Amino acid sequence: MVTAGKTEPEQPQPGEQESPQATSAGSANGRPVVIDPDLDFIRSLSRQTGESYKKCFQCGTCSASCPISPDTNPFPRKEMAWAVWGMRDRLLEDPDVWLCHHCNDCSVNCPRSGRPGDVLAAVRRESVIHYAAPRFLANWLSKPRFVPLLLGLPTLLLGLAIVLREPIGNALGLAAPTGQSIVYSYSPMLPHWLLNSFFGLFTLFALLAAIIGLVRFVRVIKAPHVWGATGPPNHSFTRSAWIAIKQLFTHEKFTLCTAPHSRPLSHFCVFFGFIALTVVTFWVITGPVNPLLKDGFVYPFSFLSPWKLLANLGGAAVFFGCVMMLRQRLRNRDNAGGSTFFDWAFLWTLFAVVVSGFATELLHYLRMAPHRHVVYFIHLIFVFALLIYLPYSKFAHVLYRTTAMIFAEYYGRNGVRPGVAGSRAQVGGGESRDEASTTVE
């Protein structure tokens, strides 16, 4: 009946309406929940949070000080209790952890230095691994010893592709594109068709993995003992999505944070910088077939081209955002939150992408061959690590958090009720909270 790490809310009867998990009244169907703490899970969380979180004595300060926690069954208090009791399954099935933006108000206010914010971050890492397909890849990505393998693999494959570019190109009937539009290019060494198809292929894999992960995640969210029981939807799905995306773009939730650090700002920079880069990248990829570009497409763009300007601006934003993030993670651990390899891997990869990108650009403008080829190659490897490993790395938060936020809107498990906005503002202060509370459950 009991399996390791299982928390068994005994299987609900079909059709039976159930309260969301861990309502204060008792377990799902009034029957006691059988607990067998998963010690490995506890050890893993402890390693990631610095051995501290079991000190939690359930005072609830974390939930009270959280500016974005909902009124009913607020996080992270209940997650702390579950984490203390090693209730792995329940935590992995808890979409609330994705509503947390790790702003760390809770960790700063915790009287036991239990660092609930870091605990939730650690749970999210476990969740990424849990939902990933295949799971072993996510496991690799969370362990430093797999770094050579994870970087070596794309190096090998891309290197192989480059070495074999001519036979493959000939076999596929693809020749290096010629024409006046290409003024100066990498094409002889790294033809566009090769890169596009190489990355296109792996992006498909990554997309597939992301979809599988999301499907698993949404299935959990919709389960009757998770959010599925909260009654009729709050909004239509489209409207929920629209509200959530708006929240993401405005960083509306993130900016409610009061702990002394600049994470919302740095995330803002990286977020929009990355979007700018993505837009430019897609514009370029579609160059040869894009009717809007057909005539004027000159590659590479001149430095003053609006696209180039946008790309450089975006790159600079990501760069500055990354520098801020690295700085506060290194110097302001108490306020900005603890960091694990999972965090570092993602952040340094992003940083490597943007630095190698700028280096490539610089060498490119300076016409410094063959260095530029080597640097561009390195840049591509990091791009691969960033994008293709997305469903397995911390980058997966774009998938899960967005999804969780949309469904939180859909099920009305989001935002602050107008009635309690004042009391929340009291905890952390600031009028911005009241404005934020316009998102009504």
Added chain:
Amino acid sequence: MRLVEDKIGVFICTGYGIADALDIDALCKVATEEHNVPFCRTVETCEGPGLDAINEDIANEGLNKVVIAGISPRRYPDYAFPEHVIAEPLALREHVVWSQPAGEEDTQMMAEDYLRMYITRVKKRQPLEPFEAEEAIDKSLLVVGGGIAGLTAAVEAARAGYDVRLVEKTDALGGWLAKQHKSIPTKPPYRDLEETGIDALIAEVDDHPKVRVYTSATTSQIVGAPGLFDVTLTSTGNGKPEGEVVDEFRIGAIIQATGWRPADPREDLPYGQLDDVIRNVELEQMVKDQGRITRPSDGKDVKSVALIQCGGCTNKDHHSYCSSICCLTSLKQALYLREQGEDSKAYVFYEFMRTPGKYENFYRRAQEDHGIFLTRGEVADVKRTGDGGLCVTARDTMLGEEIQVNVDLVVLAAGMIPNAADGEAIRALEDAQVTLVEGDSEAKKKEAAETIEQLKQHEGTEILNLGYRQGPDLPSLEYGFPDSHFICFPYESRRTGIYPTGAARQPTDGLGSRADATGAALKAIQCVEMTSRGEAVHPRAGDKSYPDFFMQRCTKCKRCTEECPFGVLNEDKEGTPLLRETRCRRCGVCMGACPERIISFKDYSVDIVGSMIKAVNVPDEFEEKPRILVIACENDAFPAFDLVGQHRLQCSPWIRVVPVRCLGSVNFVWITEAMAAGYDGVILLGCKYGDDYQCHFIKGSELASVREKNVREKLEQMAMDIERVELHQLQIDEYDKLPGIFEKFTELIDEIGMNPFKGM
């Protein structure tokens, strides 16, 4: 006794603003003319150079009794006079000048009255001669109980140079600590389990030349009094026949370190029904014996355990106080299991997790352990599961839901019950048993039978077997713990020279027992030393007076033997009180109780206080100046008047305050005398009584409240209004209530009119 002629001197301080408020010449005349005091002079101060001048006059004039009308004795930084001089300090400054308007006629009258009262008192006081017992006072100590507290007390007293006899009823020293595998932390950082260290302590006791150890022995009889206790030890079996006398000796004081026994667990849990449900003491024994935690049912190693706290806190009738160590013990036992295997799990269910003081660190350490799970919660039931394990269900947990855990072993934290007997209950039981046989009426026999039914659980519980009229053991406080003055003086018991300590006195751990036992050893040493000098112990420490019974007039009414809070008086078959002076605390409760007024101290008697009361000039009724007699306990209420003055609170000018040792020492003849003398009312100010009593003599003010009722009857006989006597309970920090009390009382007197006996 050498009779010395009284040479009385009165000193009146003019400093402190006293001369500005009062007519000093008139005051001097009260002394010299009214009371014929041969020597009266003014001094500027009564401290420093002023005190030197006073002492010079004492020497030059050969004075042996002095009244110093100046500041409160509590304010004298260097209050010192030659030993033969009886000094009466009168707090004119606090009680008159600071709390009355300056220069008023009533203020002057009050000061003069106080001077009259204090001169009267000093005249009546006799020089003290400390009590000298016929036999030599023995300074050795008896420690009853060989656990951590007893061993510590023995070692501490022996190190201080006192002979100690330690008696232990089992065959080995060490008590509960010797049965433990490890001890909870006793030193910083309070995180790690420690060796108990009991072996070293036992070795020190065994080897110490000043300690004599008796094992397998018990105190079958202790008669006598502090400094003169005669102890008989008899065997508890183990080698010698049970009951055989082991030794007889004399000792000076007793430390009762009889420890505790585990309480029965909650009845609704299957302790005793399922083999794998055990108590914490049994788990401790198991680990001590075999070094591992195994399942009693099949001997397999335990991988998970549920520790259930508060053996009965959920059931208030069962065990209604916190035993203070169970939580720590369970955390310790959880760590035992964790040491047994990396994947072992220990669950602790508690009502309140109590790890006081630095033990918080130990709690944190357990909390941080990956395999220890703590939750508040009420354990609803423990059931056997199919695979031979146990399933524990808990409600109202920190997880916000009802939870179940499957474990190999369930351990119930059993509370501590003191190994103490309620001496007074045993005595009451014996009395009832006698009445049942010899009672002279059916009603009394029926009542006795009911008493026996109520108290039957005390039958045969004697531990110390004291030869005291008020019972063979210490009286009990709440929950069966031996008496102690918890509010003010925790080490004191109501039996002089007997000091309960360790877990017998209050639930405590090893560390607490050590500290407690050291304190008890110190108290016992103080007792034998002071007793040897004929002085009283706490709270009238150093008092050399002692009560004198004028036995020719004793009517054997037994009031003194029954009411003495300290069991000082034994009685013979006829009921004649037998005084055991070294047991006495000098409170005077017997003096207040005695209807024949045959009990007195040389410096405190019915006559002395009565004369003080009568020394006041009571104006006749046409002057419309009522007089209110205030009889104030000198432990709290009387010093409160100092504070009234210090805070410049204005008091009624009609009051005249007389200090008494304890409200229990108030003999109601004073009140009828006061009424006859023309006082319009009497206010008695005593300490708080009840469960958390504050009375230094335990039940003095309670007795006074009982006697007050008798006084009221007496007043009715005199055709007086019973409202003229009031009793108030007052703590020293409630001094600000005093002016209000008097104001209200004055209004009452105005209402009911002046004392009709005035001027008769």
